[in-house]
Amino acid sequence: LELALAGVQQLVPYVPGKPVDELQRELGLSEVVKLASNENPLGTGDKVLAAIQATMPELTRYPDGSGFGLKAALSAKLAVAPSSITLGNGSSEILELVMRTFVSPEHEVVFSQHAFALYPILTQAVGAQARIVPAKNYGHDLQAMLATISDKTRLVFIANPNNPTGTLLASDELESFISALPAHVLCVLDEAYYEFVAPSDRTESLAWPQRYPNLIVTRTFSKAYGLAGLRIGYGISSDDVADLLNRVRQPFNSNMLALAAAEAALTDADYLAKTLAVNNAGMTQLTSAFEDLGLDWIPSSGNFVSVDVKQNALPVYEALLLKGIIVRPVANYEMPQHLRISIGTERENQMFITALKQVLQGV
Ligand code: PMP
Numbered sequence: 001l002e003l004a005l006a007g008v009q010q011l012v013p014y015v016p017g018k019p020v021d022e023l024q025r026e027l028g029l030s031e032v033v034k035l036a037s038n039e040n041p042l043g044t045g046d047k048v049l050a051a052i053q054a055t056m057p058e059l060t061r062y063p064d065g066s067g068f069g070l071k072a073a074l075s076a077k078l079a080v081a082p083s084s085i086t087l088g089n090g091s092s093e094i095l096e097l098v099m100r101t102f103v104s105p106e107h108e109v110v111f112s113q114h115a116f117a118l119y120p121i122l123t124q125a126v127g128a129q130a131r132i133v134p135a136k137n138y139g140h141d142l143q144a145m146l147a148t149i150s151d152k153t154r155l156v157f158i159a160n161p162n163n164p165t166g167t168l169l170a171s172d173e174l175e176s177f178i179s180a181l182p183a184h185v186l187c188v189l190d191e192a193y194y195e196f197v198a199p200s201d202r203t204e205s206l207a208w209p210q211r212y213p214n215l216i217v218t219r220t221f222s223k224a225y226g227l228a229g230l231r232i233g234y235g236i237s238s239d240d241v242a243d244l245l246n247r248v249r250q251p252f253n254s255n256m257l258a259l260a261a262a263e264a265a266l267t268d269a270d271y272l273a274k275t276l277a278v279n280n281a282g283m284t285q286l287t288s289a290f291e292d293l294g295l296d297w298i299p300s301s302g303n304f305v306s307v308d309v310k311q312n313a314l315p316v317y318e319a320l321l322l323k324g325i326i327v328r329p330v331a332n333y334e335m336p337q338h339l340r341i342s343i344g345t346e347r348e349n350q351m352f353i354t355a356l357k358q359v360l361q362g363v
Contacts, residue, residue, distance in 0.1 A: 007105075007127035014121055018326050029324040033351050035342040036328045038163065038193075038304045040226035042278060042345075045271035048227070051264035052257050063256035070232075070254075073263045078206055080236050086245040087254045091192055091220035091233025094245070096122055098155065098188055098216055098235075101248045103128050107154035112140045114165050114333050116190065119157045128154070138298050138306075139167030142177040149185055156181065159190040161197060164330045164340040166300020171203040178212050186214045186241075192233075193302035195224035195272065196279055201301065206236055213238040216245075221258075223303060224275050225265040232258035279303050282343035289353040293360065298338075306330060306338045309360070313339050319359040325352050 001009065017036030024032045071082040088094040095118060103109060105127035111119045113135040123130045131153070133145045140158060149156070158177075161168045169177075178187055189205055197203075205217045220233035232254055235245060265271070283305060290297045290307050297307040309316045317329040317339060328340040341352060357363075 007124040094235040111157040138165040161301040168301040230258040
């Protein structure tokens with residue numbers, strides 16, 4: 001143990017949502033609903049399934065380590081050059097690659113209070129110093145973040161929309177922030193939930209790396225595209241940054257099934273449209289129920305919403321678990337009275353609402 005790096009010894013592990021099978025077995029419940037990991041509730045789409053089945057019988061070969069097909073498809077869809085793309089085992093791998101490529105123990109990493117839990121973990125793992133900036137209305141305080149940057153700062157993380165608060169920064173304020181960053185600071189703009197943002201509110205972020213060579217935009221197939229289990233995400237950056245990230249990554253970091261599935265997912269416009277429709281309807285369903293219950297929630301641009309249960313949220317979380325509903329307590333995000341609920345299908349949302357009412361009424 002003493003051999004581990006100091007940062008690693010102090011790591012508090014990322015806690016994933018409780019697995020459905022485990023809870024079902026533990027409690028002997030016939031049905032368990034998981035609204036805890038911001039996953040897509042629709043199940044795998046037909047086009048993705050067909051692509052996986054077509055790839056399946058032959059798994060003896062290594063995948064295409066350059067991800068040629070997926071990069072070409074992303075390039076066509078997003079109007080970015082293939083040379084600006086880095087593929088990863090989930091977008092979390094891109095975040096990690098940026099850390100390993102650019103950040104060492106003498107550096108500081110700036111991010112917001114209530115921002116995604118992986119940022120402090122990745123920072124500690126490389127032994128760098130986290131500079132956590134107090135949030136403004138649960139969202140990023142960009143002015144305060146700029147003011148926190150020092151000579152030692154190497155990287156700033158911005159999650160837009162942010163998880164677990166769902167807060168969104170406007171495209172123009174974000175671009176002014178990025179343009180104001182000094183040359184020795186890189187910025188990761190984490191857009192894992194980009195597709196859920198209303199079209200009129202979306203950033204112009206993919207055009208920015210050409211103007212701001214220190215910017216890396218990350219996106220994922222885990223959420224709106226429904227491929228969380230396959231682990232595939234990507235970064236868009238200047239060609240120079242992409243070249244470095246691609247040198248550092250493992251040669252076969254994106255597996256064959258994930259590459260095929262992601263390419264198919266990009267062609268399935270119906271699945272994406274249905275996902276967004278179900279998400280919008282589910283958001284209204286949940287927030288109307290919160291309103292009926294007299295609970296405040298943080299308006300969210302993602303596929304989840306954090307609600308203030310006006311008491312320590314952990315016992316509420318535990319009581320919901322006993323009823324077979326898995327949500328996410330966010331006490332480790334310094335939000336001890338909030339629960340984060342991922343938007344499910346109408347039926348799943350209703351089961352959660354019924355259970356929440358019972359728990360709050362002590363039934
Ligand atoms: N960024 C944010 C803000 C997230 O919430 C998540 C997933 N929880 C990720 C990145 C990583 O997702 P993945 O590795 O599945 O792409």
